[in-house]
Amino acid sequence: MMIEGFTALYIFMLSAFTGYEVISRVPVILHTPMMSGSNFIHGIVLVGATVVMGHAETTLEQVIGFFAVALAAGNAVGGYVATVRMLEMFKPTDKKGAA
């Protein structure tokens, strides 16, 4: 799908406001998990890496593409696990208090 110039500009603009709004209401207590969570979200780069690698024609493109996919997968998986581990700690307290 081709995205026309101005359509892309509108997407940029609206997404930027969305990101700003979403994080502006985050309590300080969640800043680090939030940072980790947003770090996970840009792991979507994996999709781009997959597409680019899929179209690789030369060995050089394959090598770079391989790195792109591996790094992107690392971003996504690492970001997810790190975020979940941090948020695990905000489990309802009654369980933890008993331990």
Add this chain to the structure above:
Amino acid sequence: MDTFIQVVYFVVAVLFILGLKKMSSPVTARGGIVWAGIGMVAASIVAFFEPGVFDHGTNVFLIILAIAVGSAIAYITAKRVQMTDMPQMIAIYNGMGGGAAAAIAGVELVRMAGGHAIGGTAQVLAVLGALIGAVSFSGSAIAFAKLQGLMNKTFRLPMHMIINLGLFVLTLIAGAIIAFGDDVSIQLVLVFFVMALVFGVLFTTPIGGADMPVVISLFNAFTGLAVAFEGFVLGNAAMIIAGTVVGSAGTLLTQLMAKAMNRPISNILFASFGADAGAGADEEIEGSMKEIQGTDAAIMMAYAEKVIIIPGYGMAVAQAQHKVAELTKLLESRGVTVKFAIHPVAGRMPGHMNVLLAEAGIEYDKIMDLEEINPEFPTADVALVIGANDVVNPVARTNPDSPIYGMPILDADMAKNCIVIKRGRGAGFSGIENHLFYADNTRMLYGDGQKAVGELVSGIKQLQ
């Protein structure tokens, strides 16, 4: 099929935004990351069905292999890492994302050098994404090395700023030639990437470890932006939306963090703190530091009605959070109200201290922000400061000449008594003397955080 793929990407974008939204409240946060995770899995599966991807069997095999390798390494490291080391892991995973975006741009640019110019806006954004992604990649690696203790000193070349600026301009020129040219040599693309990576390194090395969280947050925003730009190049709306949302959220978070430290972002990125901290350090201080023994401090706390604990970076370093949790339980069993006061920049990242305390089993409703807790200090019998320094320095309120004047601080000096656990007599990372330590109602308990809190715990136990 194409419509189906687009529908999935649309749903994924919605899941990401809702997931982030849910992550903004402690109650729904865990659901939020799961929603985002489902979106990620859906997007990465659908990516295989993009036109052309399944045409080359070898490529598909290599993609699956790369995903397996990257995921396995990240999964194992993320599972094993200590909670106190989380900030640098965020840095490294973020760097990987930046590297991936730069590598995507790399493939596009190599293709261009082979005679397939993309042209127009896409070509410019491919180059910009490559630059930002590469800087984020190498810069995050340095941030990781610093926080991991692999690289302790700040590193400066002679005329560091000028060299760095020169390098940046050269990188931009090379980028512009690639972005606007029809015929690009592969050598130039290579030189461009090397320069961008070196710039990322030189950009990060002079910044001190204490400022790294701000830098990591900035690189997080960078990676988001790079991903959004490459999303435009590939015509992928999910990448544009997710990348831009992270780009703006990361920028705001960076601002919030810098603001809490009362320093403009430019000051953190382009100047060392030591340079302007000297002025306020020499002034005369009235009074002297008064030492207290662990057992005496324990008695003071055991018979208090309300204790406010102020944990700082020193607590994280000493890994004292579990001892602190034990102390809290013990005090509460004696009917003492215990609350935690968290400065916005306590620890290595905003919220880092909360994560550490939560890990140790302290309920998050006891953990208060600066605005919530400051009015409570005058009613507190004891304020216990563990490994925090500049964030409780009253000169930020009282002395307009001090470099930290105006920084929001926790009013520990307003409590009836203040006990400060501290390793040595030195000043904080800003190099400023702390007037709190000299106040009449302040007692110093010297020692390693874990050991000192241990003394308090055993001191209180003896009373029972």
